[in-house]
Amino acid sequence: MGEGKKFIVKTQRGMESVAANYISEVLPDANVWASPMGYSGLIIVESSAEDALDKILQIPEVERVIPVIVETEANLEKIAESAEKLAGFIGENETYAVKTKRRGKHDFSSIDVNRVLGAKIKELTNADVNLSWPDKVVQVEIIGDRAYISVIPGDEFRKYTPDKIDARKLFSKLTLVQMPYWGDYKACRLFGEKIGRAAQAFEVKELIIAPKEKMDAYELMEFIRGVKVGQESRYQIQRDAYPWKVEKVPVTVWDLYQVVRDKRRKKRLLIITDPKGPTLAEVKDKLARDLHYAKEVVVFIGSREGIPKGLFRFADYVVDLAPYMTFATEHGIPAALVSLWEVYEEFLRKEE
Structure with missing residues (x-):
């Protein structure tokens, strides 16, 4: 040259x-x-x-x-x-x-x-x-x-700069309660992979797979297999890319109604996303403060159908994330968690 x-x-x-x-x-x-x-x-x-x-x-x-x-x-x-x-x-x-x-x-x-x-x-x-x-x-x-x-x-x-607030401050105390997908075996596994990947991506405290009633054991098995595959694929990427140690999100199975009973008794902050609730903008100030002081935040995500309406009475918040829109099953976790983080980050910056 x-x-x-x-x-x-x-x-x-x-x-x-x-x-x-x-x-x-x-x-x-x-x-x-x-x-x-x-x-x-x-x-x-x-x-x-x-x-x-x-x-x-x-x-x-x-x-x-x-x-x-x-x-x-x-x-x-x-x-x-x-x-x-x-x-x-x-x-x-x-x-x-x-x-x-x-x-x-x-x-x-x-x-x-x-x-x-x-x-x-x-x-x-x-x-x-x-x-x-x-x-x-x-x-x-x-x-x-x-x-x-x-x-x-x-x-x-610099991906991670001192002026950016670490989102794990919120997600490390957040438990996801996900209703499983049911139906065709392949679809159950596919949706399980997407949900497992999303839960691991946010490094949440726990993912609880929560059927609301008796369901086909093999459909649930395929869904859980998918969750494991999706979680593992995301974990491998995180382990190579992040400068900190990454842990796999614990995954458990529990009846939906018992989750509500247990978390309510322990006075955890319960959030359900549903179009029947007020918009995020209407409740964001109070919600952000509650997110900050809560020991654990429990977010309920539906699948194919929403969270049963009877549980709304026991939730601290029922929030409509996007009026006149219904999220697909695989979009429930990212939509809810990104929205909550934006509200929480705004609160933290005001506090600073």
């Missing part, structure tokens, strides 16, 4: 060739290498144009652009030496973290790179390491026998 500024461009897998073509159109002088060494979702661009970065970012297929500060051999000694050129981008009063993405076979790991390069930068800058909320991130992209290194703002990596 010729002289110029280099960029590591990232796209969705399979979109790198499309993006590379558009980059070549907007930067005719650029050298563009799509899928370097066969790695999909990557493009290496070299251009002498001053506005190269802005032009690349105008392409919708491009997800991220990392300007390369140092290109060197992919070995620990050479990567550590790059700290001399990187140190000037990190102030003494700033925090930093080293993050490495390694592609190919090497006699070192990504953790080795983070440790060696991080220590050298510490020596040169006296800046503090902060792995959670760094001001700057030293990004090391290793592709085969070459390493491309940059220093970028830390907020580009």
Whole structure:
């Protein structure tokens, strides 16, 4: 490749060739290498144009652009030496973290790179390491026998920032009471998978599968099997993606009416979603305060038919989430929990 500024461009897998073509159109002088060494979702661009970065970012297929500060051999000694050129981008009063993405076979790991390069930068800058909320991130992209290194703002990596309130404050004390789906075996299992996935996604305190009357044992069995499959698939994703330890949501079976009796006796906050109740906007202030002070919040979700009307008398709230609309069974959990979180978050921000 010729002289110029280099960029590591990232796209969705399979979109790198499309993006590379558009980059070549907007930067005719650029050298563009799509899928370097066969790695999909990557493009290496070299251009002498001053506005190269802005032009690349105008392409919708491009997800991220990392300007390369140092290109060197992919070995620990050479990567550590790059700290001399990187140190000037990190102030003494700033925090930093080293993050490495390694592609190919090497006699070192990504953790080795983070440790060696991080220590050298510490020596040169006296800046503090902060792995959670760094001001700057030293990004090391290793592709085969070459390493491309940059220093970028830390907020580009922050999914979980201090200004965001952790939704698990609410969901960790929330119990879902879900009426099971019944009918065709395949449908029971399919709906079970969706409900298991949704309950695990919100990391709730417990999922109670609650039939309201005698039902076919094999239909219930298929539904519960589906719940287990859906929960496991979501759990595996969470375990790989989250920086905290994730627990599987406990799943139990209990008669619907007995759940109401037990939770009411223990003075838990009971919420039923039904079109016959007031809208969320009408009750949100009082509801949010009750959500905050409740030891446990119990939310009842119907299936094919709503929660029996006789239980409404025992609920603290019967809420209409979307007037003139009825949610499908698989949408009950996400619709209810997202709505409750929005109300609760607004309350917390007012309290702050």
